[in-house]
Amino acid sequence: MEPRPVTTTLIQRFSGASLGARVLRSSLLTVGSFGFSQALRLGGNLILTRLLFPEAFGLMALLTVFLMGLMQFSDVGVTPAILQSRRGDDRDFLDTAWTIQVLRGIGLWLTACAFAWPMAAFYDQPQLLQLLPVAGLALLIVGFRPTRMDSANRHLRLGRVTLLELATQTLGVVSAVLLAWATGSVWALVISGLISSLFEVVANSAFLAGGRNRFRMEAEARHELVNFGKWIFLSTVCGFFFSQGDKILIGKYLSLEAFGVYNIGYFLASFPMLLGGMVTRKVLIPIYRESPPRASRENFRRLRKMRFAVTGPLLLLVASFGLCGHWLVTLMYDSRYLAAGAVTVIVACMQMPQIVVQTYDQAALAAGDSRSFFVLALTRAVLMIGCILVGLETYGLIGALLGYGAAFLLAYPVVVWLARRMGVWDPLHDLVFALLGAALALVAISLNWSAVTALAAQGG
Structure with missing residues (x-):
């Protein structure tokens, strides 16, 4: 029996609906997407360091830490709940999860506005008083992200999701560079974040397969999400301090x-x-x-x-x-x-x-x-x-x-x-x-x- 060509073996490994094939395809897409996005970020970063001063990156880092903290301090685990739940493909469950996510986004933006003055005073950076409410709009926008993204992840069908992620990141970097060239201000980084967030929501809603999300609050789904999410909420609070603790403390010192x-x-x-x-x-x-x-x-x-x-x-x-x-x-x-x-x-x-x-x-x-x-x-x-x-x-x-x-x-x-x-x-x-x-x-x-x-x- 003649051995099969290597190309034939590889094609067979990546083809079909088996778990192994889906894992290989998803892993390759994830690694490829990451490599492209990081190369894009690095290229944009190199240009931005020549258009902006180090203080702009320091200010943006403070904004990012705070906004990430808000997101993680309020995370109820919608995505992992959809990935692992037996009802992860049920329409009522998905719509309830999306409704919770939207309400959370609204609350996060209002919280960002409320913390603008204390944040500016704590770090002695008056610019944060204007920057934080505007940057916080990104949290409001991404609250409307469709659960189609989580459904694609649940079934390891990440091709179109990956392409849309790359398009979002490309738009964000290009807009940041153009705005930095035009303004020479940290506002370039803030506004580009809003542009990419809005594009992410609109593009994934328009081009991913699946039903359109509607406002719904089913009691059984809400109970499951809250029961699973209460520990996720506490975990993400801890995860924030774990991943951002260096920036919180070093930014102060x-x-x-x-x-x-x-x-x-x-x-x-x-x-x-x-x-x-x-x-x-x-x-x-x-x-x-x-x-x-x-x-x-x-x-x-x-x-x-x-x-x-x-x-x-x-x-x-x-x-x-x-x-x-x-x-x-x-x-x-x-x-x-x-x-x-x-x-x-x-x-x-x-x-x-x-x-x-x-x-x-x-x-x-x-x-x-x-x-x-x-x-x-x-x-x-x-x-x-x-x-x-x-x-x-x-x-x-x-x-x-x-x-x-x-x-x-x-x-x-x-x-x-x-x-x-x-x-x-x-x-x-x-x-x-x-x-x-x-x-x-x-x-x-x-x-x-x-x-x-x-x-x-x-x-x-």
Whole structure:
């Protein structure tokens, strides 16, 4: 029997409606979309750093942190609820979820308006008084996002969704560059965010398959969403402090210019973490739901192969930013941003522990166990805030970056607890990539030691 050509085998793997084929297609689309969007963001960022001053990026970072905080402080888990619920395709359930989402968006914008003055006073930045209410309109707009997007994700049919995401991101970057060229103001970043949000809602409503959402509040659906979402709400509050704790604290401790430089460095180093998070959120819940690892040894082994295939490339990618981060910043940015090179190197090295374990937490959501997910989120948030605060007080910015990495390491026992509870822990995977990550981090720090020590000498 003659062996089949490689191209034929690949086509067969990617074709059909099986779980494996849908996972491969969805993963490839997600990675391709992420690569394009990050290249687009990087190109736009390079242009914007020449059109705007570092203070503009600092102001936008403060706005982004606050708006993300509002979203996460009010998240009731509509998307994961649709992904895992047995009623995830029911029209009444979807319309109830959409209605809750719209009401939430209205409340978020009103809250942003109310917090404009306190935020401006806390950070001593009067511009925030005008910027925040306008930027907050994006929260109102995205509240109208159609549940068709979640339905496509639920069934791992992401082709058209991905194309619309890329179109939205392209419009956002292009509009930001044009507005920055015309105004030279941070308003360019704010207005471009509103343009892309509006386009996202309109385009997905017009071009995705599925019924049009209508206002509805079915009692049974509301009960399920609230019961599942109460722990998601608490988890996302914790997730906000976990993911944004560095910016909250560093933004308060450092000057606005230094904070802008920090965000440039963090932006470069965060590519692999963002990619891993996007893949796991879009792909893992459907996998865990349709092929539970506890159901058979075969399912567990299939998940192990997938986990190795995801973690290996991501770890190498984050290591590449650790190795070359300082060189990249020197090559792409002007002298005002050189300190961002050392930030990129250190942040990349500190993120390696999280890259190793990031495929575990979605198992709890797939099983409907949002309470265990909350326990992990709370642990991570407390450790992140505590470690960064201690680091800032002790060694300034360098201490904060080291605290950032320490938080990931200290959270590992709770990650193992959750993974064992869900039947997905893979100690072989963790050991192999922990050793590889530690070795790569040591090499990266050694090769960039002069840049790291120069950053430490600058203080916080």
